[in-house]
Amino acid sequence: MWSLSKTIAEMNTYDPALIVPVYFPAVTPGICRLVISLFIVYPLSYIHRELVHRKAKTYQLLYFLVSGVAVIYYVLGRAILHCFLNIMLVWFIKLIFGPCRTSVVLTATVTMVYLVVGYIMTTSVEVYDVVWTMPHSIHTMKLIGLIFDYKDGNTDPAELTEDQKKHAIRDFSLLELLSFCFTYTGGLTGPQITFTRFRAFCEGTMKMETDETGKPDSINAAVKKLSTGSIFLAAYLFGGHLFHRDTVVSPTFHDHSLLYRLFYMSGYGQLALTKYIGCWTVMEGGCMLLGISYDSSLPNKWGALQGVDIRGHFLGYSNKGFIDNFNLTTKYWFIRYLFKRTREWGKWTSMMYTYVFIILWHGVLPGYWLAFLFEIPVITAEKQFARSIYHYCGTYESWSPITQTVTMTAARFARYLTLGYGIQPFILLTWQDTSHVYNGLYWGLHVILAVWLLLFNFCIEHRLPPVPRYQKKDKIEDRDYDELKKDKVHLAEQNKLNSRNGDTQGDKLKTM
DSSP: OHHHHHHHHHHHHTOHHHHHHHHOTTSOHHHHHHHHHHHHHHHHHHHIIIIITTOOHHHHHHHHHHHHHHHHHHHHGGGHHHHHHHHHHHHHHHHHHOSSHHHHHHHHHHHHHHHHHHHHHHOOSSSOOOOTHHHHHHHHHHHHHHHHHHHHHTSOGGGSOHHHHHHOOSOOOHHHHHHHHHOTTTTTTOOOOOHHHHHHHHHTOOOOOBOTTSSBSOHHHHHHHHHHHHHHHHHHHHHTTTSOHHHHTSGGGGGSOHHHHHHHHHHHHHHHHHHHHHHHHHHHHHHHHHTTTOOTTSSSTTOTTOSOOHHHHHHOOSHHHHHHHSSHHHHHHHIIIIIGGGGGGOHHHHHHHHHHHHHHHHOSSHHHHHHHHHHHHHHHHHHHHHHHHHHHHOOGGGSOHHHHHHHHHHHHHHHHHHHHHHTHHHHHOSHHHHHHHHHHTTTHHHHHHHHHHHHIIIIIGGGSOOOOOOOGGGSGGGSOHHHHHHHHHHHHHHHHHSOGGGOOHHHHHHHO
């Protein structure tokens, strides 16, 4: 017995999750295990390619379940029991109530209450660490979406949209449910995979490009994503020595010049985003290697589970561009299962309901409310300002090349500062720390936005031509959102040419 304990102690001595925090104090053992779990996806996907690919559906499901549970157990330990309990509660709801509205309401209520209570019990504002609420939040979205699809599959097709018909299912087994939730390709950090995609992959009905051995021809694409994601994670790891939370919340932060405070805050905000970009990109590469991310209609055929459009994120010149290119699979889920399904309540009611759900899904601390609700005036002001510019100065294509270059450079610089400013509550989380940072900047962006919104609504808007209304057939609820996602690529250049009145065709597709 003593020798076994000694062996375990020796193994812990060489555990990277315990070694790395010694040299990088900002990285907790939980975070280190999470990052290790992202890279474990690659050998697991390779094993699947070699041994399980195209095998019977039951073998596929068992492989995803066992490997996924092992990965999550490595990160969370016995806290994984919360995940099992959450899933089984939904399974019993399905058995008792069947495919009906009651099942949807109960599933959403039970999973979200469980999640919010978990946030209250585990949230720490001093040190961020990985706890069971992370996979629980992912499972909450999967379970709610699955029950929606289950209800749709047993509803008269005449009552469904094309998007709902595409993802509707008649029934599912317990093994499918557990494998779908625990699969290592998204059980901890996402991406959000629809059940129909997961089922098609396990059944072998998903068509994809293969190599001469019949396996997914995705190794090159996966290696590129792995390399890119690793660079971002390394940048976050070493950038923590330059930009740190303790600096922005310290009393001495106000002693620096205003420019120093402004740029340090923006740099700290941008650095915080790199960890999300790194994690999602590494995981996306693992999905590519497995083959589950294939979509022949996309320019990048293996990019159906893209978490962030890196090029669009860094080359965008508006905060709306940041939203459109960040956390994509989660955003599509919110649009498909919340925003579109509540549009009958009215656009603004639906939007606020979706925002409240998004905020509670992220956490209970005030920083989430401050960050997400701040998006509304920022995006509104951007559109208003663009409308005014295009009205008084002409369209973008009518400007000289120098004017275009200077304007876009200034716009990207402004976006860099405003994004770093607006994301502070999301990072700092508490009102005390957030107000401390904003006090040091005199609440500058808040003041500018308030002045602009008043100025536009009372002095400028009545001088501008009205924004054209769009036909019902263009509304998002009448189109498959996967098609809208594909349209984004083809409309990127066209938006520059059709941006009169500050409302591009791409914006129509995302805001209607």
